[in-house]
Amino acid sequence: SQQGEEDPQALSIQEGENATMNCSYKTSINNLQWYRQNSGRGLVHLILIRSNEREKHSGRLRVTLDTSKKSSSLLITASRAADTASYFCATDKNTGNQFYFGTGTSLTVIP
Amino acid sequence: DGGITQSPKYLFRKEGQNVTLSCEQNLNHDAMYWYRQDPGQGLRLIYYSQIVNDFQKGDIAEGYSVSREKKESFPLTVTSAQKNPTAFYLCASSWTGNIQPQHFGDGTRLSIL
Numbered sequence: 080s081q082q083g084e085e086d087p088q089a090l091s092i093q094e095g096e097n098a099t100m101n102c103s104y105k106t107s108i109n110n111l112q113w114y115r116q117n118s119g120r121g122l123v124h125l126i127l128i129r130s131n132e133r134e135k136h137s138g139r140l141r142v143t144l145d146t147s148k149k150s151s152s153l154l155i156t157a158s159r160a161a162d163t164a165s166y167f168c169a170t171d172k173n174t175g176n177q178f179y180f181g182t183g184t185s186l187t188v189i190p
Numbered sequence: 191d192g193g194i195t196q197s198p199k200y201l202f203r204k205e206g207q208n209v210t211l212s213c214e215q216n217l218n219h220d221a222m223y224w225y226r227q228d229p230g231q232g233l234r235l236i237y238y239s240q241i242v243n244d245f246q247k248g249d250i251a252e253g254y255s256v257s258r259e260k261k262e263s264f265p266l267t268v269t270s271a272q273k274n275p276t277a278f279y280l281c282a283s284s285w286t287g288n289i290q291p292q293h294f295g296d297g298t299r300l301s302i303l
Binding site for chain 1: 196230238284285286287
């Protein structure tokens with residue numbers, strides 16, 4: 080399947096540190112999105128990067144995309160306890176606005 | 191406030207019973223989606239609809255049914271044919287066209303009694 084896979088599955092860091100999580104996918108894409116999910120809640124869209132972009136910033140978030148390696152990374156700088164959540168990458172299916180969601184990285188930020 | 195409302199938050203089903211999960215949005219989005227999330231797994235698409243009175247099967251449609259009679263509403267019925275219905279169900283909506291972020295409700299957790 081084209082499902083993205085995040086790495087690591089779980090990450091635990093101290094508040095103030097940076098958190099990096101990676102996403103790998105299998106076939107060509109038009110865009111890749113990152114979402115966040117707090118426990119027991121729905122997903123919240125964080126950032127979208129198109130296949131012709133290599134890097135994108137939004138506040139404390141930095142996303143990179145390497146289409147040659149079929150991978151993306153999400154960097155959260157100066158992490159806060161409130162960043163504790165699961166983070167998912169989503170790649171488009173080339174059929175309308177549908178996506179494959181990865182299995183997620185569970186991030187714990189320790190105060 | 192604009193958003194997506196899913197109800198109920200928790201739902202219990204007896205064996206052989208159909209149950210319907212509600213999803214309502216006031217974002218004026220044309221497209222709506224239903225996903226299933228199992229522990230430690232990503233989201234899997236059940237059904238989606240790009241326009242009123244039209245919907246398509248996703249990757250795991252067996253044992254589920256939907257309707258789209260109004261733009262704002264996209265209810266999901268989990269039928270007795272779905273043998274493993276225990277999961278977290280998420281509804282989403284978006285504008286149509288490529289490269290549109292999806293907006294999610296807060297989910298319904300369905301359990302079998």
